[in-house]
Structure formats: structure tokens, C-alpha cells
Amino acid sequence: xxxxxxxxxxxxxxxxxxxxxxxxxxxxxxxxxxxxxxxxxxxxxxxxxxxxxxxxxxxxxxxxxxxxxxxxxxxxxxxxxxxxxxxxxxxxxxxxxxxxxxxxxxxxxxxxxxxxxxxxxxxxxxxxxxxxxxxxxxxxxxxxxxxxxxxxxxxxxxxxxxxxxxxxxxxxxxxxxxxxxxxxxxxxxxxxxxxxxxxxxxxxxxxxxxxxxxxxxxxxxxxxxxxxxxxxxxxxxxxxxxxxxxxxxxxxxxxxxxxxxxxxxxxxxxxxxxxxxxxxxxxxxxxxxxxxxxxxxxxxxxxxxxxxxxxxxxxxxxxxxxxxxxxxxxxxxxxxxxxxxxxxxxxxxxxxxxxxxxxxxxxxxxxxxxxxxxxxxxxxxxxxxxxxxxxxxxxxxxxx
Amino acid sequence: xxxxxxxxxxxxxxxxxxxxxxxxxxxxxxxxxxxxxxxxxxxxxxxxxxxxxxxxxxxxxxxxxxxxxxxxxxxxxxxxxxxxxxxxxxxxxxxxxxxxxxxxxxxxxxxxxxxxxxxxxxxxxxxxxxxxxxxxxxxxxxxxxxxxxxxxxxxxxxxxxxxxxxxxxxxxxxxxxxxxxxxxxxxxxxxxxxxxxxxxxxxxxxxxxxxxxxxxxxxxxxxxxxxxxxxxxxxxxxxxxxxxxxxxxxxxxxxxxxxxxxxxxxxxxxxxxxxxxxxxxxxxxxxxxxxxxxxxxxxxxxxxxxxxxxxxxxxxxxxxxxxxxxxxxxxxxxxxxxxxxxxxxxxxxxxxxxxxxxxxxxxxxxxxxxxxxxxxxxxxxxxxxxxxxxxxxxxxxxxx
Numbered sequence: 001x002x003x004x005x006x007x008x009x010x011x012x013x014x015x016x017x018x019x020x021x022x023x024x025x026x027x028x029x030x031x032x033x034x035x036x037x038x039x040x041x042x043x044x045x046x047x048x049x050x051x052x053x054x055x056x057x058x059x060x061x062x063x064x065x066x067x068x069x070x071x072x073x074x075x076x077x078x079x080x081x082x083x084x085x086x087x088x089x090x091x092x093x094x095x096x097x098x099x100x101x102x103x104x105x106x107x108x109x110x111x112x113x114x115x116x117x118x119x120x121x122x123x124x125x126x127x128x129x130x131x132x133x134x135x136x137x138x139x140x141x142x143x144x145x146x147x148x149x150x151x152x153x154x155x156x157x158x159x160x161x162x163x164x165x166x167x168x169x170x171x172x173x174x175x176x177x178x179x180x181x182x183x184x185x186x187x188x189x190x191x192x193x194x195x196x197x198x199x200x201x202x203x204x205x206x207x208x209x210x211x212x213x214x215x216x217x218x219x220x221x222x223x224x225x226x227x228x229x230x231x232x233x234x235x236x237x238x239x240x241x242x243x244x245x246x247x248x249x250x251x252x253x254x255x256x257x258x259x260x261x262x263x264x265x266x267x268x269x270x271x272x273x274x275x276x277x278x279x280x281x282x283x284x285x286x287x288x289x290x291x292x293x294x295x296x297x298x299x300x301x302x303x304x305x306x307x308x309x310x311x312x313x314x315x316x317x318x319x320x321x322x323x324x325x326x327x328x329x330x331x332x333x334x335x336x337x338x339x340x341x342x343x344x345x346x347x348x349x350x351x352x353x354x355x356x357x358x359x360x361x362x363x364x365x366x367x368x369x370x371x372x373x374x375x376x377x378x379x380x381x382x383x384x385x386x387x388x389x390x391x392x393x394x395x396x397x398x399x400x
Numbered sequence: 401x402x403x404x405x406x407x408x409x410x411x412x413x414x415x416x417x418x419x420x421x422x423x424x425x426x427x428x429x430x431x432x433x434x435x436x437x438x439x440x441x442x443x444x445x446x447x448x449x450x451x452x453x454x455x456x457x458x459x460x461x462x463x464x465x466x467x468x469x470x471x472x473x474x475x476x477x478x479x480x481x482x483x484x485x486x487x488x489x490x491x492x493x494x495x496x497x498x499x500x501x502x503x504x505x506x507x508x509x510x511x512x513x514x515x516x517x518x519x520x521x522x523x524x525x526x527x528x529x530x531x532x533x534x535x536x537x538x539x540x541x542x543x544x545x546x547x548x549x550x551x552x553x554x555x556x557x558x559x560x561x562x563x564x565x566x567x568x569x570x571x572x573x574x575x576x577x578x579x580x581x582x583x584x585x586x587x588x589x590x591x592x593x594x595x596x597x598x599x600x601x602x603x604x605x606x607x608x609x610x611x612x613x614x615x616x617x618x619x620x621x622x623x624x625x626x627x628x629x630x631x632x633x634x635x636x637x638x639x640x641x642x643x644x645x646x647x648x649x650x651x652x653x654x655x656x657x658x659x660x661x662x663x664x665x666x667x668x669x670x671x672x673x674x675x676x677x678x679x680x681x682x683x684x685x686x687x688x689x690x691x692x693x694x695x696x697x698x699x700x701x702x703x704x705x706x707x708x709x710x711x712x713x714x715x716x717x718x719x720x721x722x723x724x725x726x727x728x729x730x731x732x733x734x735x736x737x738x739x740x741x742x743x744x745x746x747x748x749x750x751x752x753x754x755x756x757x758x759x760x761x762x763x764x765x766x767x768x769x770x771x772x773x774x775x776x777x778x779x780x781x782x783x784x785x786x787x788x789x790x791x792x793x794x795x796x797x798x799x800x
Contacts, residue, residue, distance in 0.1 A: 026600050195441060195560070
């Protein structure tokens with residue numbers, strides 16, 4: 001059995017980002033840039049006014065001076081003339097500074113009579129002027145390759161005049177649930193069967209991680225059926241299987257997929273929930289075999305599938321983000337398997353504390369759905385007293 | 401001018417959740433339940449084994465006892481007989497406990513010879529048995545109405561045998577950018593013009609907030625054009641406008657939309673960036689008028705549009721989530737407008753500190769894109785020294 005960190009490192013080392021594609025700016029949100037975004041314009045494109053007021057020659061705009069109003073410069077309608085000595089131009093926020101002017105008198109600091117204004121507050125040079133290029137300059141690197149685009153970045157790329165973006169293709173993840181005992185929700189349930197929950201939970205998790213899920217029909221615990229379903233996944237960037245536990249995942253996947261060209265890298269990880277995990281390659285397609293137990297499958301997905309999705313989609317691949325918070329309940333010493341305790345985050349005396357659920361049976365999906373976090377308990381971690389600090393993976397911010 | 405909190409309260413009070421629709425389970429992720437999910441099955445459906453081993457009568461399974469192997473109960477293939485005195489059944493994780501058996505002997509604690517096993521560790525009643533209904537019972541309320549569905553919830557709803565979910569319709573948000581000076585990225589730029597960034601940044605933000613954006617063509621600063629564009633938004637759940645600043649948003653929106661039935665609730669908020677904000681109703685359609693300045697528009701969207709989207713989509717509507725972190729740089733006393741300083745989160749001595757950017761000019765979109773957080777500075781907040789605690793809105797977890 002290998003450690004969680006070693007398993008993740010080996011998975012990530014075997015994966016490469018998808019090839020770039022061109023998408024409309026409007027579809028860029030959440031995608032990862034394959035090329036940097038360089039600005040195609042300078043912003044602002046000229047010196048502009050930061051306020052509504054009057055563009056003046058600062059040297060003229062002394063207290064009590066009277067300036068002749070010779071024009072207007074609203075945003076988008078530059079005034080074409082030159083402000084001469086003793087002259088001023090009405091200007092609005094974002095309006096281009098006319099030639100000759102080098103400062104702005106706020107409108108509340110002027111008395112206007114229609115053809116002239118009186119200066120009630122002296123203006124220093126460059127006052128309320130945003131210089132050309134204050135935000136960014138043409139050719140400037142605004143967003144690096146490998147960056148996942150936020151809504152703000154979409155605005156920045158738009159302002160830099162990009163109608164299209166080069167991003168990594170969303171990785172297509174085949175999802176194959178196996179097991180004689182499972183049926184899709186609403187389908188007739190075999191005797192002794194249970195309703196399949198893994199495939200659609202994983203599909204949602206793949207979406208949350210920026211991937212494109214392809215849910216394959218359920219395969220019974222039968223080598224031939226699994227091999228046929230796996231064929232359908234050849235066009236995927238990765239195949240994720242769950243289950244087959246009734247005869248031991250390892251043997252079944254090996255037996256079913258060996259003739260299809262499956263090469264095992266490792267299986268079995270020293271973690272709980274989730275010991276049986278398979279990593280290998282089916283021909284050219286990376287294969288991640290998750291446990292059939294829904295809680296185990298999702299916890300393994302947090303530790304391995306989300307980082308794998310980040311790597312495949314071109315972003316930064318790393319362990320799930322953790323927080324260090326105070327234990328709100330005592331925890332027993334851990335055994336040799338890295339443990340993940342489903343827990344609630346609560347606020348006590350204004351501070352966040354984490355309280356594991358009393359029952360941690362890996363079959364309890366409801367407990368996972370209601371958890372705010374997973375408490376990380378390293379192999380052989382000593383007992384924890386109330387008030388000591390522990391590391392947790394907060395689940396909500398993973399879209400999970 | 402009204403406060404940020406009062407403005408948000410008035411906006412939220414005027415909005416109602418969209419009507420429910422039925423969606424396939426696979427499309428439920430991120431949507432808000434309109435009806436609670438009650439379980440349609442009991443899980444596990446029977447007493448099942450938690451491990452691979454042997455189903456036994458605990459009273460018989462004393463140390464050294466030899467039990468006759470009479471059958472096999474893998475997951476999905478229940479053994480139909482009854483375990484009699486001195487008998488045992490091979491069982492696998494998830495396999496139904498056969499009648500008569502009340503405990504499981506781990507396979508590593510047994511010596512098997514093909515027709516019988518020897519008990520190497522005594523078994524207590526109920527050992528390694530997951531009782532029927534351990535996870536949930538038929539009829540149990542698993543997920544409440546108003547809950548936004550995570551990937552884990554999709555798994556839970558599947559396990560509860562729901563192929564369909566009743567969720568609130570994703571609110572359709574019309575987005576209307578106005579301004580003579582703006583053009584879409586890649587389109588010819590008018591003299592003195594700048595590239596429009598608001599519409600697509602807001603569209604991405606609407607997606608992040610669970611809405612369905614409808615980007616309308618840019619309207620010039622002209623009452624007729626704005627009125628025509630607004631007509632197109634009648635089918636929306638809310639219309640968001642940006643800009644029109646060159647002649648004062650208030651006047652322009654009033655002039656353009658008044659004849660269309662626009663009723664103003666309020667405009668102007670004591671905040672920075674973002675003073676000019678319009679809230680009202682265009683016939684039946686709520687209208688949120690954001691500033692034309694891209695930084696102001698996005699900061700106002702964080703404070704008002706994201707909570708509005710939460711309310712419209714049926715979820716819990718509240719102010720954006722904040723964190724309390726240590727100031728990594730001194731901050732000046734604030735004036736009467738609630739301020740939002742764009743800032744970086746950094747780690748110093750293992751602790752998160754927040755450091756505002758030196759330049760906070762509201763025209764600098766690049767600074768917003770690179771910010772990790774907005775530092776909240778209340779009206780008339782006193783100066784802050786390095787090491788004091790301040791409240792921030794972390795931006796990444798908003799999908800922003």
C-alpha cells in the first residue's frame with residue numbers, strides 16, 4: 001500500500017494538459033488559458049478626466065480666475081480643439097483631456113454662468129487626470145498561460161480587446177459504474193440491489209472541476225461487459241471506474257481490461273475511507289479505478305480526481321486546499337491508514353471549530369452530504385484533545 | 401445616499417424566487433431545490449456485511465469452533481437460505497446477511513478448507529453488520545427545499561432513488577451595456593472610444609451565481625435606443641444595466657425608461673467604488689443599474705447582484721461572505737463612503753495577512769483582476785495599523 005501523497009504524485013506525473021482550443025470570450029469563464037493574454041490596446045487610451053468638471057490649464061486656474069467655456073468633452077466624444085490661455089472645456093468622467101489642458105477643476109468647485117466659469121479652488125497640474133496607460137499598456141502581459149479565468153479576468157481580457165481566447169479543452173472524463181447489484185435511479189432494482197449513486201455524483205464533481213463528464217451505462221460484474229464499456233471510453237482524456245467490489249476490484253479490472261491493453265501502475269492506498277484504488281493506463285487512456293462505496297469514491301475523488309482534473313485542464317495541480325482549525329471534539333489516535341473524518345464546522349466564541357460526526361461508517365453517504373469538511377488524520381497521528389489544531393479540507397469551496 | 405446594507409435589504413425584499421422546474425438528476429448540480437428530497441428507499445435495504453468474511457450465528461462462533469460452509473452471499477446476490485446451528489455463509493462487503501446469521505467473522509480471522517471454516521477470533525452479535533437503514537430510511541427528509549445541490553447531494557438524491565429533481569429555474573438576467581464610447585472586443589472602436597468589458601464580465605458573474613445571462617447589444621447614450629433594448633429584457637427575471645455615465649446615469653435611465661413604465665426605488669449609495677447605482681422596476685421586471693466604470697460595476701455586483709441571484713434562484717440570500725484577517729499594511733482613516741480596497745492575501749509567519757494595493761483608482765481593472773480580496777472599510781472607519789484585524793471579502797470562492 002502506498003501513501004496518499006505518493007499516489008497523487010504518481011497520478012499527476014502521468015497526466016498532461018489537453019490541447020488548446022479557441023473559444024469565444026463569453027465562454028472563457030472557468031477555463032484555463034493555454035496562451036497568455038497580451039493587451040491589444042492601451043487603457044485609458046489617452047489622458048482622461050477622473051471626475052465631472054472642467055479641463056483647465058493649471059497655471060490659469062488660480063483661485064478667483066474666470067475662464068471662458070469653449071467646448072465640451074464627454075466620454076466617447078473628444079473635443080478636437082486646443083484649450084488656450086484663459087479658456088476651459090466642460091469635461092465628464094472618462095472624457096479625453098483636450099490639448100492644452102493639464103488639470104481638472106471639480107464641478108462643485110466652479111461657478112458657471114453658461115459662457116464662463118469662476119474658479120473657487122485652485123487646480124494643481126495633473127489633478128484629477130488619469131494618465132494614458134494607467135491601467136495597462138498595449139503589449140502588456142495581463143494574464144499568464146495556465147491561469148483559470150475568473151469573471152474579473154473575462155472583463156480584463158475584454159478591455160484588452162480579445163473577442164477570442166486560447167484555452168485548454170475541457171477534459172472529457174468517462175465514468176463507468178460497475179456492479180451487479182446497482183441500478184440507475186428510477187430503473188427496476190434487482191433483488192438485493194441498491195440504487196447507483198456514484199456515476200452522477202462523480203459527473204457533478206467532474207463539472208465542478210472544469211471537466212466534461214461522459215456517463216457510460218452501468219456494467220455488470222462481468223469481464224466482457226466491462227471490456228465493452230471501456231471501449232467506449234477510448235476517446236476520453238481519462239476513464240474513471242467505480243466498484244466491482246463484490247469480487248475484488250483489482251482482479252476484476254485486471255481480468256476485464258487486461259486483454260484491452262490495461263497496464264496497472266498501482267492499487268491499494270493506505271487511506272480510509274478508500275483503500276482499493278487503481279491507477280493505470282488502458283492503451284493511451286489513463287484509468288482511475290475508484291472504490292464502489294459511495295463515500296470512499298467521493299473522498300478518493302477529492303484527493304485524486306480533482307487534482308487530476310486540474311492537471312488535465314491545464315491549471316495548477318496540487319493537493320486539495322486545507323485549513324487549520326481548532327478541534328471542537330476529542331479524536332482518538334489513528335492507525336496506519338491516513339483517515340478522513342466527516343465533520344461539521346461550527347462557530348464557538350467567534351472562532352471556527354471542527355466537530356467530527358460520531359459515526360464514521362464508510363457506508364453513510366448522508367453523513368458525507370452533511371459534512372462541511374474532512375478532518376485529515378495522518379497515519380499513526382496521536383489523539384487530539386478539544387482545542388488542539390487540526391487540518392481540514394473544507395468541502396463547499398471545491399464545488400463539492 | 402443610502403448605505404450598502406440598506407440598499408441590499410431593499411433589493412432583496414423586492415425579489416422572489418423563480419418558479420420550480422423539473423430537471424434530470426444529472427443537471428441538478430448547483431441548482432436550488434424547490435421541493436425537499438425524501439428518500440424513496442431504505443439504505444442499506446437490509447442488514448448487510450461491512451466486510452469480506454463469513455456470516456455466522458454469533459452464539460456458535462466461539463474460538464476454535466468449526467462451521468460448515470453452506471453458501472455464498474456477495475453484494476447483489478443474496479443467499480436465500482437460513483444459516484442453521486454450526487453453519488456459516490461466505491459473505492462479501494455489502495452482501496445481505498442471510499437469515500439466521502447475526503455477526504460476521506473477518507476472513508483474516510478464519511481458516512477455510514473449502515467445505516468448513518475454523519473460527520480464530522470469537523464473534524460478538526452484530527459485529528461487522530450494518531443494520532438496515534443505517535444511512536437513511538424510506539420517507540426520511542434528506543435534503544431541504546432551498547438547498548443548493550452539491551456533487552455529494554446529487555449522489556445522495558441518486559441513492560434515494562430520484563431520477564428527477566424539482567429545482568428553481570435558473571434566473572435569466574438581461575445585461576445591457578450603454579455608452580456612446582464603448583464597442584465590443586474586436587469590433588471597430590469609435591474615436592475616443594474604449595472596449596466594453598462590463599457585459600461579459602457580468603455575464604460570467606451571473607453564471608458563477610447560478611443565473612442564465614442574456615447579453616443584449618450595446619445601446620448608445622440615446623433614450624430611444626435604451627428603451628428599445630429594454631423591451632428585449634421583458635422576458636427576463638431581472639435587467640442589469642451598466643453605464644450611461646456621460647450624461648449622468650440617473651437622468652438617462654429615467655428619461656429613457658420612464659415612458660416604458662420604469663419606477664425608481666433609489667439611486668446613489670454611500671460606497672466606493674460605485675456611488676451611482678439604480679434600483680427600481682421596469683414594469684414587472686426588477687432593474688439594477690450599475691455604474692459604467694468596470695471596477696465599480698463588479699464591486700457593486702459582488703455586494704448586490706450576487707445576493708440578488710441567490711434570492712432569485714431560491715437559495716439563501718445574504719451579504720457576501722467575509723473573513724477576518726490581519727492587516728499587512730497600514731490603512732488611512734476612511735471618509736463617509738463605505739470603501740472596498742482591492743488587496744492581496746499573503747502568508748506571513750504562517751498567518752494570512754491582507755495588503756491593499758497602493759493605487760486604488762477605480763479605473764484600474766487590472767488591479768481588481770489581480771486582487772484576492774476586497775478589504776471592507778466602513779464609513780468613518782478609523783485608521784488601521786499593521787497587525788490589526790480587518791474584514792475582507794475573499795473573491796476566489798465567489799467564482800469571481
